[in-house]
Amino acid sequence: MLTKRNYSPEELTALLQEHGINPTGQRLEIARLLFARAEHLSADDVFVLVNKTVTKVSKATVYNTLGLFAEHGLIRAVIADPNKVFYDPNTAAHYHFYDVASGRLTDIDADGVRISGLPPPPDDARMEGVDVIIRLRRGDRPVH
Amino acid sequence: MLTKRNYSPEELTALLQEHGINPTGQRLEIARLLFARAEHLSADDVFVLVNKTVTKVSKATVYNTLGLFAEHGLIRAVIADPNKVFYDPNTAAHYHFYDVASGRLTDIDADGVRISGLPPPPDDARMEGVDVIIRLRRGDRPVH
DNA sequence: CTTAATGCAAAGGCTTTGCAGAGAC
DNA sequence: GTCTCTGCAAAGCCTTTGCATTAAG
Numbered sequence: 001m002l003t004k005r006n007y008s009p010e011e012l013t014a015l016l017q018e019h020g021i022n023p024t025g026q027r028l029e030i031a032r033l034l035f036a037r038a039e040h041l042s043a044d045d046v047f048v049l050v051n052k053t054v055t056k057v058s059k060a061t062v063y064n065t066l067g068l069f070a071e072h073g074l075i076r077a078v079i080a081d082p083n084k085v086f087y088d089p090n091t092a093a094h095y096h097f098y099d100v101a102s103g104r105l106t107d108i109d110a111d112g113v114r115i116s117g118l119p120p121p122p123d124d125a126r127m128e129g130v131d132v133i134i135r136l137r138r139g140d141r142p143v144h
Numbered sequence: 145m146l147t148k149r150n151y152s153p154e155e156l157t158a159l160l161q162e163h164g165i166n167p168t169g170q171r172l173e174i175a176r177l178l179f180a181r182a183e184h185l186s187a188d189d190v191f192v193l194v195n196k197t198v199t200k201v202s203k204a205t206v207y208n209t210l211g212l213f214a215e216h217g218l219i220r221a222v223i224a225d226p227n228k229v230f231y232d233p234n235t236a237a238h239y240h241f242y243d244v245a246s247g248r249l250t251d252i253d254a255d256g257v258r259i260s261g262l263p264p265p266p267d268d269a270r271m272e273g274v275d276v277i278i279r280l281r282r283g284d285r286p287v288h
Numbered sequence: 289c290t291t292a293a294t295g296c297a298a299a300g301g302c303t304t305t306g307c308a309g310a311g312a313c
Numbered sequence: 314g315t316c317t318c319t320g321c322a323a324a325g326c327c328t329t330t331g332c333a334t335t336a337a338g
Contacts, residue, residue: 024293024336043328058295063328079277082221082229082303084327097265100272112261118278119252121241125280128244132276133223134262136269168311168318187303202320207303226328228302 005035019072029055030065034075040086040096040105080105080133095132108134149179163216173199174209178219184230184240184249224249224277239276252278 007015012031016023033049034041041049047062057065066087069075078086080098086105093110113132121127151159156175160167177193178185185193191206201209210231214221222230224242230249239252257276265271 022292026294044326056295060296060329061294064294067329077226079223079226082223085226095262097269099269106266108263112263113259114261115257115259115276117256117258118239119256121278121280122250123282125241125243125282128279128281130276130278132259132274134265134274135272136265137272138267138269166317170319188301200320204304204321205319208319211304 005038007032007035016074019069019074021068021072021074025055026050026057026061027065027068029053029057030062031069031074034069034087034089038089040078040088042084042086044084046087076129078105078133079131095134097134097136099136099138101138108132149182151176151179160218163213163218165212165216165218169199170194170201170205171209171212173197173201174206175213175218178213178231178233182233184222184232186228186230188228190231220273222249222277223275240278241280242277243280243282245282252276 009028009032012028012035013023016027016031021027030046030050033046033053037049043059043063043066046066047057047059050057050062066075066077070077070087073091076088076091078088078096080086080096081103083103088105090107095108095110095113097106097108098104099106115130115132118130153172156172156179157167160171160175165171173194174190177190177197181193187203187207187210190210191201191203194201194206210219210221213219214231217235220232220235222232222240224230224240225247227247232249234251237254239254239257241250241252242248243250259274259276262274
């Protein structure tokens, strides 16, 4: 369940700062866009969308910014498609459907889902997150 | 739990045929290697390993073959690392630890793990598989 | 003035594709 | 001879990097 939200410029600025991110013009614009859409966007999606607005942002900055946001926990990177990374403004625990044919990601609310019996992480390692991706294929025909 | 297994040439041939795959020399060699190692190998890993044997296989053929195997359910593609696809000779239900720093995948036996409360797939879609990837980070320091 | 952020273009890594040559039947 | 597979090289796509320019304080 993505929380679609139109933050005011002040709220956005505060949000970035809370995450230790220096709120520059481009970063604010990218963040605004991500939270307003609340979809799963690829870097290129963001690049296209942000450049439809007044603010112009280069591809390098889009990549750097998305990486920065993910690193600081403002958004989350979703590895589901071998060809590209999706960025998800929803950092609450939730899972994903992934439509193999269309490459579309859909949220699965974590409420009601219970995963039990997972072994503890080995040694000195720390669990950073649990990704659950359910691959879907449309149509009636079995794969083979 | 990967099932390490040294198939005889006849068994391998039969295995491929059971999956509707024409058992050519290169394909047999790649399959042999995958099942004997029973690790999570990238296409390039396979390329390097197979060319240490007598049989020489081009990169294109390695990619095509791995794609073919995965398509026919002989092996399984694991999308965990944004940079490359891993191929897993274990097609039984199981999950993965993924060490973010080293890029290493480790198996989690599905026995004992229970996932409940997942919503049904939408519409006409069919569940093709459930991928569970637990991201690990080594060291004591929290991310931020 | 000093430090950080941005843009541009080039480079990089993984994977796919086009097409010619080799192999199987 | 026909159909399939293989190899090579080139192309493609997503992403990162190097470096000069610009903005911020």
